[in-house]
Amino acid sequence: MNEPRVLASHGHLHHLHHAVLNLIPLFILHKIYFSLGELLLESVFLSVDPYMRPYSKRDMKEGDVMIGTQVARIVESKNPAFAVGTFVVANRGWRTHFISDGKDLNLLPASWPESLPKSLALGTVGMPGLTAYVGLFEICKMKPGETVLVNAAAGAVGSVVGQLAKIGGCKVVGCAGSDSKVAYLKNIGFDEAFNYKTVASLDEALRKASPDGYDCFFDNVGGEFASIAINHMKKFGRIAVCGAISQYNDSVPQKGPYIQIPMIFNELSMKGFIVSSWHNHREEGVKALLKWVLEGKLKYHEQVTERFENMPAAFIGMLKGENLGKAVVKV
Numbered sequence: 001m002n003e004p005r006v007l008a009s010h011g012h013l014h015h016l017h018h019a020v021l022n023l024i025p026l027f028i029l030h031k032i033y034f035s036l037g038e039l040l041l042e043s044v045f046l047s048v049d050p051y052m053r054p055y056s057k058r059d060m061k062e063g064d065v066m067i068g069t070q071v072a073r074i075v076e077s078k079n080p081a082f083a084v085g086t087f088v089v090a091n092r093g094w095r096t097h098f099i100s101d102g103k104d105l106n107l108l109p110a111s112w113p114e115s116l117p118k119s120l121a122l123g124t125v126g127m128p129g130l131t132a133y134v135g136l137f138e139i140c141k142m143k144p145g146e147t148v149l150v151n152a153a154a155g156a157v158g159s160v161v162g163q164l165a166k167i168g169g170c171k172v173v174g175c176a177g178s179d180s181k182v183a184y185l186k187n188i189g190f191d192e193a194f195n196y197k198t199v200a201s202l203d204e205a206l207r208k209a210s211p212d213g214y215d216c217f218f219d220n221v222g223g224e225f226a227s228i229a230i231n232h233m234k235k236f237g238r239i240a241v242c243g244a245i246s247q248y249n250d251s252v253p254q255k256g257p258y259i260q261i262p263m264i265f266n267e268l269s270m271k272g273f274i275v276s277s278w279h280n281h282r283e284e285g286v287k288a289l290l291k292w293v294l295e296g297k298l299k300y301h302e303q304v305t306e307r308f309e310n311m312p313a314a315f316i317g318m319l320k321g322e323n324l325g326k327a328v329v330k331v
C-alpha cells in the first residue's frame with residue numbers, strides 16, 4: 001500500500017495531530033485512492049503488545065508506521081465479498097483508517113456473540129490467547145495432575161495460561177508485579193500466586209509455592225526470574241520460552257547464569273516458539289477459547305485506554321506493568 005493511503009500513523013504523529021487527521025475529508029482520499037475490489041476500514045480497537053519493542057528496535061527507523069494489529073470495521077466496500085459493517089482483525093499498524101484488498105484480513109468467527117467485546121479478538125480469543133493455548137498444549141505438552149508455573153501471569157498471555165492449566169487439571173502457580181494483580185490471580189483460580197517485586201527471595205517463593213517443583217514453566221519474562229526458576233524444575237520438566245520482556249529494553253545484553261547444568265541433571269526440554277508459526281492450530285484454538293469464555297471457564301480482563309492519540313501512553317504503560325489483562329486502545 002502506498003504511503004498516501006495512510007490516514008494516520010504514529011510515526012507521523014509528531015507532525016500531524018490525530019484531531020487534524022480526522023478533519024481530512026475521507027471522501028476526497030477514497031475517491032482518489034480507493035479502487036474496485038478494495039475496502040476502506042476504520043480501526044475500532046488497537047492492540048499494544050510487548051513484541052512491538054524488540055521488533056521495532058530491530059527493524060524500524062524513525063518515521064516508519066508503528067507495527068501492530070487492530071479490530072477494524074469496514075466503512076466502504078468496493079469488494080462484493082465484504083459487506084460494510086463487518087468487523088475484521090487486521091495487521092496494519094498504528095492507523096485510524098486504511099485501505100485493503102481483503103486478502104490480509106481475518107474475519108471474526110461467525111459464532112462471535114453480540115454480548116462479547118470485539119476487542120477480545122486481540123486478547124483472550126486472539127493472538128495472546130492462542131499463544132497460551134499453543135505454549136501449554138503443544139510446547140509444554142501439559143498433562144492433568146502436573147504443576148505449571150507462569151510469570152507475567154496477570155497479563156494477556158499469562159492470565160490465559162493459568163486458567164487453561166486449571167481447565168486441563170493442573171496445579172498452577174503464577175507471579176505478577178503488584179498485590180492487586182496477585183489478588184486477581186487468586187480470583188481467577190490460580191492455586192498459588194506471589195508478587196515477584198516484594199518477596200524477600202524468588203528462590204524461596206518458588207519453593208514455598210510448590211515444594212516438589214514444576215513440571216511445566218511458561219516463561220514470559222526471561223532474565224533473572226527464568227534463571228532461578230530453572231533450578232525448580234522437576235525431572236523431565238518442559239519450559240516454553242514464550243517471551244523475555246525483562247530483556248526487551250536492554251541496550252547491553254544481560255549476562256546470566258548458564259543453564260546447562262540444571263538442564264542436564266533434570267533432563268529438561270526448553271523450546272522457544274512464535275505463535276504465528278502454529279497457524280494450523282489457529283482455527284481449533286480460537287474455537288476452544290471462545291467456547292471456554294462463553295461457558296464462563298475462561299475469565300478475561302481488559303485494560304482499555306481511550307483514544308488513538310494515547311497509543312504511546314498505553315504501550316509504555318503496558319511495558320511498565322500498568323495493565324491488568326490485555327492492554328488495548330479504543331479509538
Ligand SMILES: NC(=O)C1=CN([C@@H]2O[C@H](COP(=O)(O)OP(=O)(O)OC[C@H]3O[C@@H](n4cnc5c(N)ncnc54)[C@H](OP(=O)(O)O)[C@@H]3O)[C@@H](O)[C@H]2O)C=CC1
Pocket residue numbers: 049050051127128131152153154155156157158175176177178181220221241242243244245246247273274275276318319320321322323325326327
Ligand atoms: N512467542 C510468542 O508467539 C508470543 C510471545 N509473547 C510474549 O509473552 C509475554 C507476555 O505478553 P503479553 O501477555 O501480551 O503482555 P502482558 O499483558 O503480560 O503485559 C506485559 C507485562 O509484563 C510484565 N513485565 C514488564 N516488565 C517486566 C520485567 N522486567 N520483569 C517481569 N515482568 C515484567 C508486566 O507485568 P507485571 O506487573 O507482572 O510486572 C506487564 O504487565 C511477552 O514477553 C511477549 O513478548 C506474546 C505473544 C506471542
Ligand SMILES: CCCCCC(=O)/C=C/[C@H]1[C@H](O)CC(=O)[C@@H]1CCCCCCC(=O)O
Pocket residue numbers: 050051054055067068091127242243244274275276
Ligand atoms: C525477542 C523477541 C520475542 C518476541 C516474542 C513475541 O512477543 C512474539 C510475538 C509474535 C506473535 O507470536 C505473533 C506476532 O505477530 C508477533 C511478532 C510480530 C512481528 C512483527 C512483524 C512486523 C510487522 O507486523 O510488520
